[in-house]
Amino acid sequence: MTDFFGIPLPALLGQLLLGLVNGSFYAMLSLGLAVIFGMLNIINFAHGALYMMGAFLAWMGLEYLGINYWAMLLLAPLVVGALGIVIERALLQWLYKLDHIYGLLLTFGITLVTEGIFRSFYGVSGQQYAVPEALQGATNLGFMILPNYRAWVVVASITVCIAVWALIEKTSLGATLRAGTENAKLVQAFGINVPRMITLTYAGGVALAAFAGVLAAPILQVSALMGSNLIIVVFAVVVIGGMGSILGSILTGLGLGVIEGLTKVFYPEASNTVVFVVMAIVLLVRPAGLFGKEK
Amino acid sequence: MNGRNPLPGYAALFIAIAALPLLGVYPIFVMKVLCYALFACAFNLLIGYTGLLSFGHAAFLGTAAYVAGHALKVWGLPAPLGVLLGAACAGAMGLLFGLLAIKRAGIYFSMITLALSQMLFFVFLQASFTGGEDGLQSVPRGSLLGLDLTQDLTLFYVVLGIFIAAFWLIYRTVHSPFGQVLTSIRENEPRAISLGYDVDRFKLVAFVLSATLAGLAGATKTLVLGFATLTDAIWTTSGLVILMTLVGGMGTMIGPMVGALIIIALENKIGDLGQALANLTGIAWFNGLGESVSLVTGLIFIVCVLAFRRGVVGEAWALWEKLRAPRAS
Numbered sequence: 001m002t003d004f005f006g007i008p009l010p011a012l013l014g015q016l017l018l019g020l021v022n023g024s025f026y027a028m029l030s031l032g033l034a035v036i037f038g039m040l041n042i043i044n045f046a047h048g049a050l051y052m053m054g055a056f057l058a059w060m061g062l063e064y065l066g067i068n069y070w071a072m073l074l075l076a077p078l079v080v081g082a083l084g085i086v087i088e089r090a091l092l093q094w095l096y097k098l099d100h101i102y103g104l105l106l107t108f109g110i111t112l113v114t115e116g117i118f119r120s121f122y123g124v125s126g127q128q129y130a131v132p133e134a135l136q137g138a139t140n141l142g143f144m145i146l147p148n149y150r151a152w153v154v155v156a157s158i159t160v161c162i163a164v165w166a167l168i169e170k171t172s173l174g175a176t177l178r179a180g181t182e183n184a185k186l187v188q189a190f191g192i193n194v195p196r197m198i199t200l201t202y203a204g205g206v207a208l209a210a211f212a213g214v215l216a217a218p219i220l221q222v223s224a225l226m227g228s229n230l231i232i233v234v235f236a237v238v239v240i241g242g243m244g245s246i247l248g249s250i251l252t253g254l255g256l257g258v259i260e261g262l263t264k265v266f267y268p269e270a271s272n273t274v275v276f277v278v279m280a281i282v283l284l285v286r287p288a289g290l291f292g293k294e295k
Numbered sequence: 296m297n298g299r300n301p302l303p304g305y306a307a308l309f310i311a312i313a314a315l316p317l318l319g320v321y322p323i324f325v326m327k328v329l330c331y332a333l334f335a336c337a338f339n340l341l342i343g344y345t346g347l348l349s350f351g352h353a354a355f356l357g358t359a360a361y362v363a364g365h366a367l368k369v370w371g372l373p374a375p376l377g378v379l380l381g382a383a384c385a386g387a388m389g390l391l392f393g394l395l396a397i398k399r400a401g402i403y404f405s406m407i408t409l410a411l412s413q414m415l416f417f418v419f420l421q422a423s424f425t426g427g428e429d430g431l432q433s434v435p436r437g438s439l440l441g442l443d444l445t446q447d448l449t450l451f452y453v454v455l456g457i458f459i460a461a462f463w464l465i466y467r468t469v470h471s472p473f474g475q476v477l478t479s480i481r482e483n484e485p486r487a488i489s490l491g492y493d494v495d496r497f498k499l500v501a502f503v504l505s506a507t508l509a510g511l512a513g514a515t516k517t518l519v520l521g522f523a524t525l526t527d528a529i530w531t532t533s534g535l536v537i538l539m540t541l542v543g544g545m546g547t548m549i550g551p552m553v554g555a556l557i558i559i560a561l562e563n564k565i566g567d568l569g570q571a572l573a574n575l576t577g578i579a580w581f582n583g584l585g586e587s588v589s590l591v592t593g594l595i596f597i598v599c600v601l602a603f604r605r606g607v608v609g610e611a612w613a614l615w616e617k618l619r620a621p622r623a624s
Contacts, residue, residue, distance in 0.1 A: 104350075109593045228530075273414045
């Protein structure tokens with residue numbers, strides 16, 4: 001049986017894999033958004049721009065300094081995380097007492113500035129980034145050809161997602177973090193430096209976005225606009241998942257990537273909009289999202 | 296406000312605008328500003344008076360721009376009918392968006408409207424009647440009650456008339472019992488619910504009204520400029536209208552107009568400004584400023600959110616009150 005509803009099996013599996021790859025990016029980004037939202041109560045619109053910056057840093061590292069992919073996979077999140085600390089301390093911390101919308105608007109402004117800078121230097125055309133040597137080529141699984149790099153992306157991002165989930169749900173640091181999102185004042189009374197925790201949470205969240213960016217660099221075009229195209233889909237993922245649980249954002253991200261991949265096979269015209277259609281349906285049935293708690 | 300009747304002030308403002316072309320100001324520019332000002336006023340009805348941040352208002356501008364363009368160009372409908380049809384379609388789209396979006400409050404509302412408008416953007420990108428990446432070009436202006444709209448000056452007064460009518464409608468809405476309920480929802484939603492108001496219904500009506508007026512702006516814009524493109528429907532335009540309202544002053548009648556003027560003028564003149572700065576400072580980088588409008592608008596966003604949340608009009612008003620206060624007491 002090589003056909004599946006009239007679609008050749010290899011094509012179907014190929015699109016499924018592509019969907020899974022996209023889904024891993026959705027999962028990592030919505031996870032970072034969820035962590036930041038939980039702690040700072042800010043929807044980080046800049047998330048897409050920082051993801052783009054991660055991809056660009058990887059490209060710039062190789063182009064100008066000759067730093068290879070593996071080093072950038074570590075370095076780019078560190079650089080972007082440090083930038084996150086600056087952003088949080090210099091800008092975001094003044095907004096916590098205000099309406100949520102100001103956080104959204106400020107980070108939107110950060111997005112425009114970041115994109116504007118990269119655009120004025122590199123234009124809007126994409127830069128190519130070569131797949132690292134160790135991951136070039138493909139493995140023949142018998143029923144399909146699996147490009148090694150894509151397999152690596154899926155494995156790496158799922159590993160990172162699970163690690164973040166475990167960190168937050170299973171460790172004492174995570175317990176403090178969760179307590180801090182519930183009642184910052186009380187946690188502070190236990191002698192924990194909540195403002196520093198908030199800063200580090202933001203840095204961690206945006207570092208995750210940068211990590212996703214470096215992972216994306218060899219398979220997507222590195223361009224100034226790559227983040228803003230993605231972030232809105234990620235917002236839809238967040239709405240569908242419901243922002244309530246860490247695990248929810250991971251599962252929703254991966255699931256929607258797969259749905260998108262399948263749509264590309266069966267009805268390509270709708271592949272750009274299917275995520276939003278799913279969002280509309282979920283909102284009609286469960287306004288709080290799949291994993292969200294009704295308030 | 297302080298109870299004084301603001302209507303003579305508005306009348307004076309509109310008379311001044313009506314005189315602009317006679318003073319040699321390029322009418323197309325003023326019309327463009329008026330269209331965006333109407334767009335921003337419609338948006339402000341939601342954020343300023345109801346407390347709902349819609350991040351998808353470009354969807355309504357774009358819908359109406361395309362529908363009006365198609366109606367005028369392909370179906371050959373007369374201008375007023377095309378504009379009204381565009382606004383009506385935007386209103387219908389607003390009903391659809393509103394039904395989905397008002398189920399969630401606050402930040403979720405914003406993200407849902409943003410996502411829905413992005414969906415519509417992709418529909419416009421692929422649909423056959425929109426002309427894809429090229430958009431609809433050379434839409435005819437036609438005539439209105441025997442007036443030849445191909446004359447810039449005639450069209451100018453028609454557009455100004457449309458704007459004043461819409462402005463009056465918004466003014467009446469805000470100052471009606473309905474508008475008072477909207478304000479109470481903005482200020483304290485649980486209390487509005489406890490008073491027995493069907494808050495979701497009020498929000499939905501406000502949303503549809505705002506979408507229709509945003510559509511009116513989009514359809515008029517097509518009439519003025521003669522084209523409708525994907526730029527009208529893209530999410531950055533939704534961001535732009537937020538910026539206009541924020542810069543001018545949320546929750547004021549005049550603020551969105553001022554904001555629209557500032558942003559449109561900036562977009563049109565930023566290249567010149569960059570060149571002037573390059574000549575002044577000798578830094579060649581400024582020459583490219585015209586290509587990075589988003590960099591400048593982003594900076595304005597950040598500064599406004601951090602320091603001038605009341606916007607130009609709001610800050611000016613606060614300053615005026617402060618200056619008056621010592622004398623009054």
